[in-house]
Amino acid sequence: MAKAKIDDKMPQPDMTPMIDCIFQLLIFFMCSIKFKVIEGKLLSWLPKDKGSQNIPPPKLTEEVAVRVTFDEKEKKLHYYLINREFPNVDDLIKEVKGALELKKASGEKDAAVKLGPARNVPMQPIIALLDACKLNNIDKVEFQLLDESGLKAQKK
Amino acid sequence: MAKLNVDQVEPSSFDMTPMIDCVFQLLIFFMLATDMSQKELEALIPPKAKFAEEVKSDKVSTRLVANIVHEGLDKISCEAWQEMTMLDNSGRRDEILKNPFRCLKPEHWLIRIRKVNFKTPKDLVLRLKEEADLEREKDRIGNVYPSKRVIMIRADFRAPFAMVEAVMRACGDPQVAMYKLEFGAMMPQPGQD
Numbered sequence: 001m002a003k004a005k006i007d008d009k010m011p012q013p014d015m016t017p018m019i020d021c022i023f024q025l026l027i028f029f030m031c032s033i034k035f036k037v038i039e040g041k042l043l044s045w046l047p048k049d050k051g052s053q054n055i056p057p058p059k060l061t062e063e064v065a066v067r068v069t070f071d072e073k074e075k076k077l078h079y080y081l082i083n084r085e086f087p088n089v090d091d092l093i094k095e096v097k098g099a100l101e102l103k104k105a106s107g108e109k110d111a112a113v114k115l116g117p118a119r120n121v122p123m124q125p126i127i128a129l130l131d132a133c134k135l136n137n138i139d140k141v142e143f144q145l146l147d148e149s150g151l152k153a154q155k156k
Numbered sequence: 157m158a159k160l161n162v163d164q165v166e167p168s169s170f171d172m173t174p175m176i177d178c179v180f181q182l183l184i185f186f187m188l189a190t191d192m193s194q195k196e197l198e199a200l201i202p203p204k205a206k207f208a209e210e211v212k213s214d215k216v217s218t219r220l221v222a223n224i225v226h227e228g229l230d231k232i233s234c235e236a237w238q239e240m241t242m243l244d245n246s247g248r249r250d251e252i253l254k255n256p257f258r259c260l261k262p263e264h265w266l267i268r269i270r271k272v273n274f275k276t277p278k279d280l281v282l283r284l285k286e287e288a289d290l291e292r293e294k295d296r297i298g299n300v301y302p303s304k305r306v307i308m309i310r311a312d313f314r315a316p317f318a319m320v321e322a323v324m325r326a327c328g329d330p331q332v333a334m335y336k337l338e339f340g341a342m343m344p345q346p347g348q349d
Contacts, residue, residue, distance in 0.1 A: 015172060022179050029186030039197075040208025041308060041338040046328050075255060119318035122257040123224075123311045126320075127203035127341055134207040143337075145321055145328070 042130045044115075045142050064099045065144070066092065068117040068125060077125050089125075093132045100138060112140035196270050198223035203313040205341035220287050221340070223268045224311035224319045226259065234264050240314075262318040280326040288332045300333040310340030 067080040078085055079092045081099065086092035096113055103111035113133065117126050133141050200223060211219075226237055236258035243252050259265075267274045274280040288303035295301075309323050327334040 015176070019172070019176065019179070022176075022183060026179060026183050026186065029183065029190055033186055033190050039202060040205060040210050040341050040343040042205055042208050042341055044337045044339065046324055046335040046337065070257070070260075072257075072260065075257065117317045119262070119316060119321060120260045121317045122260065122313065123315050123317065123320065124203040124256070124313040126317060127205050127313070127339055130339065131205040131207050131341075134205075143324055145324055 063114045065114045068121050070121045089129055089132050093136050097136050112142045114142055114144040116144040196221045198225045198268055200225050200312040202340045202342045206344055208341040208343050219308055221308045221310050222323050224315045225266050227264050227266050234259055256314050260316040262316055265315050265319045277326055281329045281332055284326050284332045288334050300330045302333045302335055305334055306336040306338055307334050308338040308340055
């Protein structure tokens with residue numbers, strides 16, 4: 001009787017479908033990849049007890065009120081602390097820091113900077129201002145939104 | 157001379173193992189490097205801030221992000237933005253930076269939360285109220301229970317403050333009362349100033 005031949009070779013699994021799948025996945029991830037960008041955050045607050053509704057224009061002598069405006073024709077930013085204009089953020093922040101220290105010395109421990117940018121100011125200078133506050137350890141920066149009368153005054 | 161028996165010659169095959177190793181390495185790299193968590197972040201250029209705090213990845217899933225982006229040029233006509241897009245596409249970023257704030261018309265900018273546009277203050281207030289109601293403080297201040305939720309305002313660096321103000325006004329609405337804000341900012345990349 002003829003003996004059955006035994007194939008002594010190792011069975012080879014067919015790798016093709018797996019490689020196909022892996023390549024598909026690879027191509028998917030290569031096409032959809034969007035590398036992580038380091039993004040950060042800067043903290044701020046709205047007045048907790050007042051809301052943003054109908055706040056009259058600030059009484060400028062009582063608060064450390066910072067105003068930023070943008071002249072669209074000249075493409076120039078204007079920085080004000082109370083009614084005094086400052087040529088740049090650094091000078092403004094020095095003055096703000098001094099004003100806050102005076103407030104704290106007079107017993108107002110929770111004195112905060114009230115920031116009121118005009119509506120046409122782009123975000124970059126506002127964030128730069130918050131960044132400068134952070135650099136100078138000014139932690140309390142609140143945004144102050146103007147009511148209709150304030151907005152009209154701002155337009156003028 | 158003995159003839160070579162063709163039947164006995166095995167078909168030549170090359171070793172696939174190194175290639176499969178490399179492909180697996182690449183696959184693992186791309187799987188780890190792909191960031192799937194940023195669905196709620198729109199494609200925009202945030203303002204630069206040197207001293208911004210890094211956003212912790214464990215808080216990514218719970219945060220509420222209001223993106224402020226320019227409306228697409230397929231929807232509106234904006235010459236200023238078109239010019240800027242053209243400069244960007246042709247790699248002339250220096251020219252953009254000379255005069256980046258070209259479109260400051262609030263009607264050209266959108267507030268987008270999780271891929272949804274909010275065009276009216278009322279819609280925005282309703283959306284933020286849903287979010288604010290998830291976590292309220294126990295103590296009442298005035299007539300409202302302020303929300304503990306934090307909102308991140310992630311605006312393009314060229315967006316006008318008017319759009320941010322609209323989000324802030326919605327946050328300050330008594331129904332919402334979200335007073336903790338964060339501003340999305342781009343931290344300097346390693347090696348940059």
